[in-house]
Amino acid sequence: MAELEEGIVSLFQDRKGTAVDRWVATTCGYCGTGCGLYLGIKDDRAVAVKADTEAAVNKGHLCLKGLYEWKTLHHPERAKVPLCRRGREMHPVTWEKALEETAERLRQALAAGGPEAVGIYHGGQLTLEEYYAIHKLAKGVLGTPNIDANTRLCMASTVSGYTRSFGVDAPPGCYEDLDVSRLVFIFGANPAEMHPQLWQRILRNRKLNGARIMVADPRLTLPARVADLRLRLRCGSNIPLLYGLINILIKEDMLDRDFIRRATAGFEDLARAAAAFPPERVADLTGVPAADIVAAARLFGRSPSAVTVFCQGVNQTSQAVDAVTLINSLHLITGKIGRPGSAPFSLTGQASALSMREIGGGGSLPGFRNPENPEHRRQVADYWGIPEERLPRRVNDINRMLELIDTGRLKVLWVIGTNPAVSLPDLGFSRRQLEKVFLIVQDIFYPMETAAFADIFLPGAGWGEKTGVVTNSERRLNLVRRAVAPPGEARDDLAIVSSVARYLGAGGLFAWQGPENAFRELRELTRGRPNDMTGVDYALLEHLGGVQWPCPEGGRGTPRLYTDGVFPTRAEEAQGYGEFNHPEGRARLWAVPYAPPPEVPDGEFPFWLNTGRIIEHYHTRTRTKRIPELQALVPGAYVEINPHDAARLKISEGEVVRVVSRRGWIEVPARLTDVVAPGEVFVPFHFGDLDPGEGGRQQAANHLTGRNVDPLSGQPLAKTGACRIERQEAGSMGQEGQGENCSG
Ligand SMILES: Nc1nc2c(c(=O)[nH]1)N[C@H]1C(S)=C(S)[C@@H](COP(=O)(O)OP(=O)(O)OC[C@H]3O[C@@H](n4cnc5c(=O)[nH]c(N)nc54)[C@H](O)[C@@H]3O)O[C@H]1N2
Ligand SMILES: Nc1nc2c(c(=O)[nH]1)N[C@H]1C(S)=C(S)[C@@H](COP(=O)(O)OP(=O)(O)OC[C@H]3O[C@@H](n4cnc5c(=O)[nH]c(N)nc54)[C@H](O)[C@@H]3O)O[C@H]1N2
Ligand code: SF4
Ligand SMILES: [Mo]
Secondary structure, X not given: OHHHHHOOOOEEOOOOOOOOOEEEEEEOOOEOOOOEEEEEEEOOEEEEEEEOOOOOOOOOEEOHHHHHHHXXXXXXXXXXXXXXXXXXXXXXXXXXXXXXHHHHHHHHHHHHHOHHHEEEEEOOOOOHHHHHHHHHHHHHHHOOOOEEEHHHHOOHHHHHHHHHHHOOOOOOOOOHHHHHOOEEEEEOOOHHHHOHHHHHHHHHHHHHHOOEEEEEOOOOOHHHHHOOEEEOOOOOOHHHHHHHHHHHHHHOOOOOHHHHHHHEEOHHHHHHHHHOOOHHHHHHHHOOOHHHHHHHHHHHHHXXXXXXXXXXXXXXXXXXXXXXXXXXXXXXXXXXXXXXOXXXXXXXXXXXXXXXXXXXXXXXXXXXXXXXXXXHHHHHHHHHOOOHHHOOOOOOOHHHHHHHHHOOOOOEEEEEOOOHHHHOOOHHHHHHHHHHOEEEEEEOEOOOOHHHHOOEEEEEOOOOOOOEEEEOOOOEEEEEOOOOOOOXXXXXXXXXXHHHHHHOOOHHHHOOOOHHXXXXXXXXXXXXXXXXXXXXXXXHHHHHOOEEOOOOOOOOOOOOOOOOOOOOOOHHHOOOOOOXXXXXXXXXXXXXXXXXXXXXXXXXXXXXXXXXXXXXXXXXXXXXXXXXXXHHHOOOOOEEEOHHHHHHHOOOOOOEEEEEOXXXXXXXXXXXXXXXXXXXXXXXXXXXXXXXXXXXXXXOHHHOOOOOEOOOOOOEOOOOEEEEEEEOOOOOOOOOOOOEEOOO
């Protein structure tokens, strides 16, 4: 077991011996953990990486991805010049031509169709300054409601869940909680693979302090295997499980009644709703034995502290926002919040996903302002010097934007730093929309899947080639630094967005001399707000190695929120969750409804379809597939099937099967493993479809996923759907409809 625990998840690495000209301090550009590292530069090229032994987050450790990150720089397929489409071909053009064309298309669409005719959809791996520029351009110049980010597929449910419970989208806890908590409850997350350095901290806590680990996941992940208590619930059954825990906590009076009285509202309603979920019913609905549900509630209730770590097993399932609010409630009714070792803690996915949320990516205005609040609107409009009416009141999420393309209202879409041709659900539908719209793609690699649909391609500078701020899961602002020049004519996203603004005649609003200048501007918009960073500048970030917001002037940052039991629930902040009817300053306990997921297995599609990720790859692999060491480890997609199901269906290890859903199909090798339960399958979503030259196999998991979304957050349910497995007859591989249906 010791080997399993240490095994793949962390590598200590020290390359003091590597011959380099200089080491540049920076922050890892992959996951939201935010590890500190040094890039080794020799002759102006990146040649090595070493972990930062002083870094508060990772203290000298890095995972696989961080270790090889430098290899994404200087790759021959880095995009180097702007391209424009002429017929079927993309041709190199000058920056002037590309920018002029981009601005002209936006202008024409605006003139003909108004602000709804244009849109921007961006990723979560840019810098805070770049997000600020994008949102200033979209909301302050174009005035379009069509502005969204891939946080819609990632953290949108947490954004709404935190806001509903606490009044603002701010993660209450910090990593230190993982070091000191007596119980780490891992709920719908697999940090051993996705946040490896946090998993190391959890294991260290167990070793040094005897912390307990409890895991709720349908898959037998590494954390589930080593947990003290494992709740292997069925896909899509978070709500009954959480209600089941709350039911026992109340029945056995494992509550902090004083905290409930003082700091919360809505307990009676929550208690009434939870009463309908006794352990026997919950066992029926989740597949978790009733005794384990009781044991889990007691472990949580009796532990002096507890932190619940959650991620996509919550955000991407049905009733995701409701699940987030119940997780928050679990902590609120037991008073396990605002103290060391106690917090509901959503792990953010991408390196700067939280930066994006705090500056508008989750649908707010900068500084978590409410776009429906006249005072907030005025503050932003005045600061930018634009008419207040221009600011959209409600943004259209990417789901709505695709519908607007489908109905011909959205004409020009600008995609920045995300690969929707692989990552959006229901790829058949989504790719048709990318085909239909006039598409501008801004990415660091060419080719990549979404660029195949582009009319204009703009080459961006990536990690290691630009300086700026990235905010990690614990609200820590870190610096990423330019260590080498971008390849060819590539330019950083801040410069590109500012140039487009200039071509649109709004250059005066974007007259920054580099990122630090932009940071100073955006910082002012956080004054007095939940993410106040008016006390932060680049020098302080350098000096302290990162600062956690809020950090008002003169401050040094705030590791933990709500330590006084007062919550920022105020009527004027009550963005997007309807009528505000509870006392200010108290956290809200919601009695959420329960309904089974919208799509469940049936005779035709008898398996639960679960999709997600693995340690070796990052998202759509534009970076990790170009790192030979990582690509060799897992070169293609596959489907995990439980050996009992495989035996029943006569499927052997490695056999290529067809996975079919109501939306589409993929053909991938079967991997027989008890990591998935009988009746469930899992497909990693990292893989785009192979080109004909590579065998032409259709393998992107999102051919299978559907357009059902959480009604409160608009987040697609990438983890809850139904599918069947078809065996391929010899010789019929790859031809639609010729598989042998062996789902029953
Ligand atoms: N190596 C690597 N690391 C990454 C990434 C990557 O691509 N590669 N991506 C980053 C990003 S953007 C993100 S958002 C995070 C995601 O990090 P995670 O959320 O930890 O990863 P996932 O594999 O998407 O899903 C986690 C778990 O949710 C479980 N799950 C599925 N359905 C349910 C359910 O109904 N209930 C419960 N309780 N659990 C369920 C799955 O079985 C899976 O084990 O990882 C980040 N880190
Ligand atoms: N079925 C299924 N689908 C999912 C998920 C799932 O679990 N299952 N997870 C969802 C989640 S949580 C996420 S976060 C999304 C991720 O989905 P995407 O955002 O599509 O994933 P990436 O591959 O990270 O795409 C980022 C793109 O930006 C480019 N890039 C990197 N750095 C820069 C830069 O500095 N500037 C510019 N301009 N470009 C840059 C990269 O080359 C890449 O093409 O996928 C979602 N889709
Ligand atoms: S844990 Fe995340 S931030 Fe740290 S090295 Fe790995 S990918 Fe990078
Ligand atoms: Mo994500």
